[in-house]
Amino acid sequence: MMTEDLFKDDKQNVEDRLAAEALIVDVDGFEGPLDVLLTLSRTQKVDLRRISVLDLAKQYLTFVEKAKALRIELAADYLVMAAWLAFLKSRLLLPPDPTEDGPTGEELAAHLAFQLERLQAMRDAAARLMARDRLGRDIFARGLPEDVTRVRTVTYSATLLDLMQAYARIRTRDEFRPFVMDRDSVFTMEQALERMRGLIGFAGTWTDLTSYLPDGWGSDPVKRRSATAATFAASLELVKEGKLELRQNETFAPIELRRRKDER
Amino acid sequence: MNDESEPELVREESLFDAPPIAEQERMVEAILFATVEPITIRELESRMPHGCDGAEALAHLRKRYEGRGVRVVRVGDAWAFRTAPDLGFLMRKETVETRKLSRAAIETLAIIAYHQPVTRAEIEEIRGVSVSRGTIDQLLEMEWIRLGRRRMTPGRPVTFVVTPNFLDHFGLENARDLPGVKELRAAGLLESRPMPGSDADDEDEDDDDIGGEDQTELFED
């Protein structure tokens, strides 16, 4: 393969070369820079707690260089990690500068080692978890469950008062009728709509809404309120139907209406 | 798992390798528990290691579960675990829910209480709307009404009367103890206003008052 040719010049031993090669070829298979670092750290063949972060940083930087040489596009976080490791490398190599505060190279290196160890620990834990006896694979639940029948007992409540009121309601239905006459001073939207439909044909110019109130409904305040509300509601309905236009110049100003010219 | 390749060997091995019967019993127990349908002895044995005696293991298992909360029962020529019949009641989860009686039901009940014995047609005439079968059934089921004597009129319609349960629930000694219309009015129950909540219910049935008028003779109290 191409990669093999490119690595021929390297003075690494075969094993390292294969490892590095695998890294480059599988760069897509890595789950981020930490994953790469963890893989690289395996070449040191030591306990993660005793890993040489300096060597690791060098390895990572080489990895990034090679990827660049191969024109493999590395995601930004790989490059961020490279920059950080370059910084860490310089901190580890140079004697500490007493004028500078902030963590020492060793502290940063220890933290990176911790992160790697923690990630590795989580991976091991995940593997142990997945290797457990699992329900549906090694352990089984009841295959023939017996459904619990839900018996819902509904008790209905009714009081003597409910009963008597119900009876009273039926027995005195006639007595309720006059109550309907209260609707005398109610002008319904249906009535208003019917009335408006007959009138809008003449509404060529902007006209005050109140001029559409039915005769005799303008004087009594109760009646006027109802008729105005119904007429307004009916107007909105007609606007919705595309038959009317409404306007109001300012808050509380008279509402005006006219027939829509390009009636839908 | 793949025994097909070396049938001879397996047969020979099985002579030695059949697990002890107690172990076979455990196996049958686990299989019966997990299987999604009753299982035959043949199927049992096909799943168990070679040389196992499914029938015997099953017999042991059945014995073990005698008198337990679940039993090994035969279903056709297969076997399954089932709840012991006397514990069937545990498989029911009872919930009690209190609901308000619907307006239709309470009105129907009221008419039956005041006019008993009363036929369905009469109830409908008084209410001005038809009475659904469900409403009557509900009241029958609650044991608040029962069938009375058939009316000696054409068609011999059934009548409904209230039950002792009804009287008990409403704290009445007798249906005649129900207050009459005059008393209801005196008690302020007949104000010329819709009953609280009654207008909200108005939509669920069309009671447009047809036919209530000429039934006044039914209303005598």
Next chain:
Amino acid sequence: MNDESEPELVREESLFDAPPIAEQERMVEAILFATVEPITIRELESRMPHGCDGAEALAHLRKRYEGRGVRVVRVGDAWAFRTAPDLGFLMRKETVETRKLSRAAIETLAIIAYHQPVTRAEIEEIRGVSVSRGTIDQLLEMEWIRLGRRRMTPGRPVTFVVTPNFLDHFGLENARDLPGVKELRAAGLLESRPMPGSDADDEDEDDDDIGGEDQTELFED
């Protein structure tokens, strides 16, 4: 045990007519056998006759099934019958193919289980890579994880915790039984250590650099 000492109490208890404990054990057996979902003692008792001691009956039952082909196992605060792990090989036919989880999903699941309650940012910090929405969604859908309480930090991020279904699937009594959890904690690997030099106060929500967080104090247990 000694009835003489508390005659009053005994007399009162007998009013409840609780069935003998052997009978209660049968009941628990029947109820647990009938269901797939683990059942809490509370639920058990709600289905048993009044005065039953679900916990005691269950303890008897557990003992009875020790070493059998099926066992009574604890799942969180609920209980269920499950087949003995050593007999899984008999149940090949019952095996349900679980969707293969991606490496990212498996790791994310492990991190949630071991670090719960844990925020997405924390998972990302541990894995060193962003967690895709799909991964979390998949785990939520499998009902292995659920949302925990929000973190009381800026942005009030949601946390994730594992569910009883997770415990059931992996045969765990509770999250403390996770393999190796003690060792991991002892090794300090379940902490979120701050990056040296990062200020505890100016921790920000977007962790674009690896490990800027300082939330040690937020990782309870």
